[in-house]
Amino acid sequence: MNYAFDADYLRALRERDASAENYLVSSFSRPVQLKLRARLRSPELVQDASQETFLRVLTYFRSGKTLDNPASLPAFVHTVCHNIALEFLRAHTHDDQLPENAPEPADSSLNPESQLATAERKELVRRLIAELPIKDQQLLRRVFLDEEDRDLVCREFHVDRGYLRVLLHRARLRFKAVLSQEAGHAERDAAARSEKPTGRASQMGG
């Protein structure tokens, strides 16, 4: 069920409507995760902070409180998430965090299907990288893998920071387009499989 963030929706949250609460979590999971991942590098801390964010938001409404402007709900969730990120940063020592140059941690919550998708994404990235000129491949490598000083790398490659942003922007758009295209193909294939009778079924039918 889709809700608009209006007075009725906030009333439903105050009344602990399960559907409204689920909608809140599903609507804000992505931005909450993105923000927390940008601030906290340990995946466990991200999960804990994410749960804490939703717990606090839901507790706020369950306690009978509301917002003067219902449309400000996203800003409210953001503020709660921001405060929790700061609290977690203060509470956990630097030793708990992964070092800056640590590889992207594997998401322990990934199910096998998501892991397959990750392998597919890597394959897709491999193809996209292969299509790039050698200079751009080396530039991406130095920035993403070696995490070298970007100004230094850009100077070495005789490009400015704008070039790097445009390179990332194009690659990201291409990546998104191919991902959506492949998701579309997969959906069509699945639909075709579900429509097409299996051999045994057609034998039994005929």
Place this chain on the structure above:
Amino acid sequence: MDHREAIEIQAVERYLLNELSPEEAESFERHYFECTECALAVEAGRWFAASTRAVFAETSRKSSRPVSQKGHKPIRATITKTLASPCVRRPIPWPN
């Protein structure tokens, strides 16, 4: 920050490359809490960056591996063995 401004300043790329000031980053984060398009763009960018890092890391692991671990015989051992082995000539059948 509104969507138009986010596009104009290339907020997604700057955010992914940590080029925004703390205030700008917070303002952009506040924006993507209400803008699904920007949130999806940041997510796609993170996937791309993480996958790119993984692909490059795999490539460098493979290229830095010693040759003998790739399944090839060490070249010096192969040459020594070849030189040491007696030369065997295959008999050529006599034409009838």
